[in-house]
Amino acid sequence: MKKIFLGLITLSIIVFCTGAVISDEHTSGRIDCSECHTCDRPTTKEPCLIVCPRTAAAHNVGKHSLGEAPDSMVLSSLENLYGPVSFDHKQHAEMSEMGFDCATCHHYSPANEIPPCRECHPAEGVSVNLSQPNLKGAYHRQCLxxxxxxxxxxxxxxxHAPEQLITDGEMTEDPTDIIGISHPVITVPSKEIYTTPYEKGPIVTFYHNEHVDLFDLKCANCHQDENCGYCHHFEKTTPTAKTMEEIHAVCNDCHLKDKCSKCHGLEEKPPFTHDVAGWKLSKYHTDLECRNCHPTGKRISTLNDNCNNCHAGWDQTNFRHTVVGLQLDEIHMELDCGDCHEDLHYHQKPGCDNCHDDDRDYKKEPPGELLSM
Amino acid sequence: MDKSRRKFLSTAAVATASASMLATTGQASERLEHNQEELFSVLVDSTACIGCRKCEYACNKTHELNDNPLSFFEDRSVLQERRRPEHDAFTVVNAYKDARAKEGEAYVKVQCMHCNDPACVSACLVGALSKDRHGPVLYDAWKCIGCRYCMVSCPFQVPAYEYQDAVAPRVRKCNFCTERIHNGERPACVEICPNEALMFGTRKEMLDVAYGRMSANPDKYDKHVYGEHEVGGTSWIYLTHAGFQAAGFPVLDVQSPAEITENIQHGIFKSFLPPLALYGLLGLIMHASGQKEDSEDSKNA
Structure with a gap:
């Protein structure tokens, strides 16, 4: 009995220690070991790390700007039958904004660097990882x-320019003539008015400029997967007609809960003002960017009128009441905020009923001195 | 007498049947003894094929089939027609409908599949076709008598014939670039493929890659590696999205035609038992009828 007891204790200590050592390392059990390591038992001496970690985290390349990127480059690692490729990087990078950004080509790049293709795709021989194409395959798959x-x-x-023509000096065209050329400027509409078959509200007014400038949306938020082929199609001159579902799907990413009348109307709708949201912006808020108060992602997050949503640090000790144009007198300064502002709803009209029985109005008999704003 | 003869006949029949059964089972276990480590294979990922026909160009050049320049193969209109390998084109690329592919069509390269248990080798009367231990199914024009049984027997209808040559026509088909493989190189088509839609390695490696891709992109691939089991397995294996039938491949049994036919034929003649039984039977009939005549003669006398 005693032996069994001792054995159990030893076993639990071993289990505990092993667990502690592992959890002390970078594994919290959420990442599968095989995502980074090729062997079953990686050690510090032989970590057997996978060259390109294809984890979801490594997909993020959004932090790079076009300015960091080269305008053009010569892809010459694999010259053989053909000459090198003069690649107009700038034009491709600019236009990738309508698709999947830099990640269209630079997949699996960590956030802080863009590794060269050949780091993962070997230029010669068969790939280390057979399921990963070598450089020739990788280039051609991307481009073609x-x-x-x-x-x-x-x-x-x-x-490519054929190598034979280059060696014979018979090249008639300059392969570098595309270098540094930008895509022609795409005119962005500020407002689009659509006539739809919806009887109750045939007119849809779409303010493109608001969505880009005001709501800070990225091109790809709406123009999903609109790569070169979307416009440059050999046979079609206009993009194919979209179905009703496809048209609405673009807006429904954000406007799913809105009523039809949000966009559809009998006449053109006015541009956005914050009053529409039920809260007219006061002096201090008009200069702010939308994202300052509504920071979350692509959708404009809903806020209620509670000041604490943004001003979480404000309380009775550090809030200067003069910013709203009222210097409280000594008596009212001692009161709790909630005595006048019922349920701390600061945007609603404050009440004096908690102390005064004479139905007085705070504007006619202010609890202090009104300042000129 | 009658009783004993019947007994003998039934015993003989049972013995023959069981002998051929034994022969059949014995035969099955002897087949397909390829070492998967030294058997080479090519994995064709049809979803990566762009129909550029560079493989056709490289093949023609390597086997000196014709002098067509590279520009000849830039004609994509021929892809729409479902082509077969010809005497002057050991490999051809065909288009087939695939809703997932960007242009609504995907492409598939067709050539000799280099079966593990080739029907053509089995059908050849004179041993002009043979299976190399590294995978290639090879043809020896010196042995060939031009019966074209190989063409009839091939489940993929690959071998072609030089009908236009009246003097010394040959059966023509892909030889897996056997000289290149033996020199440690990859087949010419694999070497040139710009998109790495073709991958060369041991059969085991290629199957691993195929299943690896399938599990990494479950939506991209049909759950069938064509050629893994078909007709006893082939050296060329295929991944598709729309399925192998859409790509134009026939539905085939796991058992190779060679195995089925050889089991029947070899089974019957195994250990020379059926001929012995037949001649035994004939001898008995002769013996019995001779006795009968003797007795009738003695009666008459």
């Missing part, structure tokens, strides 16, 4: 997946 969509061609000379 879009290029053949609009050219309907798989000709090499679209990107």
């Amino acid at each position: 997946s879009c290029h053949r969509e609009w050219s309907h061609e798989t000709k090499c000379v679209v990107c």
